[in-house]
Amino acid sequence: AQKITQTQPGMFVQEKEAVTLDCTYDTSDPSYGLFWYKQPSSGEMIFLIYQGSYDQQNATEGRYSLNFQKARKSANLVISASQLGDSAMYFCAMREDYTGRRALTFGSGTRLQVQP
């Protein structure tokens, strides 16, 4: 079974609007971390936001927020006030902490295109 599922291969959003990128995960570990990374066309992987499984509040970092619904095993990324520079691939990833394994498991990504 896929550990990280991103069901939206591509998304379009108008500049200045908000957009939600979906991510669902599958783990039996009681402790885990969820990450979102941005990969622009230049290819680098840029860390955006982190949510721990025990965090009581949804994570926020500037225009990025994470809509964490633990019971539904979802960790959707919300980008508010989209900008043209937000056009990129976005990857959701998980680290399963209970086993002590430090590696990330990535989803297949969502390509976001912001239209003027």
Added chain:
Amino acid sequence: DAGVIQSPRHEVTEMGQEVTLRCKPISGHDYLFWYRQTMMRGLELLIYFNNNVPIDDSGMPEDRFSAKMPNASFSTLKIQPSEPRDSAVYFCASSTGSQLKYQETQYFGPGTRLLVL
């Protein structure tokens, strides 16, 4: 502060040749990861080190791949002999081993784009 440094940024080689990719992690980070990105398989872990010791190499495709970390500031990923199916972007990432999980965020290098002809 310098981020993760990888070299070369681009590599074109012929099938059968040896390829060596290099990585310098962020100073003070004690975890180093090698990932590979392809269209077919996405981003996948190859191997990771903690304090220069390989911890998990379950993602290394086969014996043609090897990785070393001789010291805290340098790691190599070697492919010998290379094959066309090794064409991919290879990322190196590093993180700290803090008890504060947030501080274990992995920071990625710019990647090495490898093309094997």
